[in-house]
Amino acid sequence: MTESYSPGLEGIVAGETAISTVETGLTYRGYAIEELAEHSTYEEVAYLVLYGELPKAGELAGFRQRLGAAAVVPPELIETLRRIPAAAPTMDVLRTATSMLAHFEPEAADSSHAANVRKTERLLAKLPVVVAARQRLKSGQELVIADTSLALPANFLWMLRGQKPSEKQVKAMDASFILYAEHEFNASTFTARCTVSTLSDLHSGITAAIGALKGPLHGGANEAALGVLEEVGSVERAEAWVRNVLAKKQKIMGFGHRVYKDGDPRAVYLKRLTAAVAAETGHQDFETMAEIIETIVWTQKRIPPNVDWPCARLYHYFGLPKDLYTPLFVVARVVGWSAHIIEQLDNNRIMRPRSIYTGPAVRKWKPVGNR
Ligand SMILES: CC(C)(COP(=O)(O)OP(=O)(O)OC[C@H]1O[C@@H](n2cnc3c(N)ncnc32)[C@H](O)[C@@H]1OP(=O)(O)O)[C@@H](O)C(=O)NCCC(=O)NCCS
Missing domain, CATH: 1.10.230.10 (Cytochrome P450-Terp, domain 2)
Known part of the structure; x- marks a missing residue:
């Protein structure tokens, strides 16, 4: 095999995906993002990204019901959110919380396709709860329990502010989540795929991806x-x-x-x-x-x-604090990352690229007194 080098992997094809492409505008599973943002809800798009098809009415109702049921986090995590110093950036708190959620995940050790889909649904429901709870605790406010009659982005605004958002706000929030949901082989998605390519677990992949997204050249x-x-x-x-x-x-x-x-x-x-x-x-x-x-x-x-x-x-x-913007990107993108993790594991080969060595030529070791 010929070896090639491109700084920042620019122009390098590092894998195959059926989830999205930027070749013909941006499409998720074949649908143009403009059409999805115009006509779909975020929940429909999350289902599409995760399962490969837009949901039928019954499938959507079941999906929404499962998300609603999972929109709680363990009290131990709430206690941790309370104790982390108020100055800690919400992205760092979210990274910690995602890792901690793994300890309470009943299927943490099962990396089968079906278990990973179920874990994704639970994470999708729990991360908005974490972000809203942390923000309210930090500002000395009572927690607001999820209103499962609302769609996921509107429910986030409800849990954060304790007020129902206007229709226009719901539509705009929903569209921003749809546009953030998935984006081919960007740095954080690639990080997630690399992590699980060692046969590590979904929560490790997502935690690593959050770390990658945080930087200002990417989601930050x-x-x-x-x-x-x-x-x-x-x-x-x-x-x-x-x-x-x-x-x-x-x-x-x-x-x-x-x-x-x-x-x-x-x-x-x-x-x-x-x-x-x-x-x-x-x-x-x-x-x-x-x-x-x-x-x-x-x-x-x-x-x-x-x-x-x-x-x-x-x-x-919307009046949201700046420190929540990248965490909101995470909440919307977790489904894209998870779909890539599942796709990677369905047809896995460990990621192990090479490097061009630029260090010293081979030299002789010397005892400490002679260096
Ligand atoms: C996204 C980004 C990392 C892509 O990087 P890249 O493909 O490696 O492109 P480069 O950083 O090599 O930039 C190429 C040229 O455009 C310039 N450029 C790129 N982004 C720029 C920006 N946001 N503002 C001003 N100049 C910019 C670079 O200075 C460079 O100019 P030069 O050729 O005169 O040196 C880069 O555009 C960037 O840092 N943007 C700001 C961060 C951002 O908004 N990230 C979110 C991405 S969705």
């Missing part, structure tokens, strides 16, 4: 993108700020993508919904600031925004 970009807008601060400062940053060759978080060089279809779709929520919540200034930055980055560098650029604003308009 949605929190960093809001940081950009906070730093800019006003419409009047936007143009000078962006020209200065580009002149210094610094990166602007929320822009650029390894694969989408002409535009991220998720960003294009979410921009319209985000603008509608901005109008409803009185955030027109933020939209104008974002538009100025977007136009200049495109004109000067031909770099388009990615999904995190509108999503950061959307979550800000």
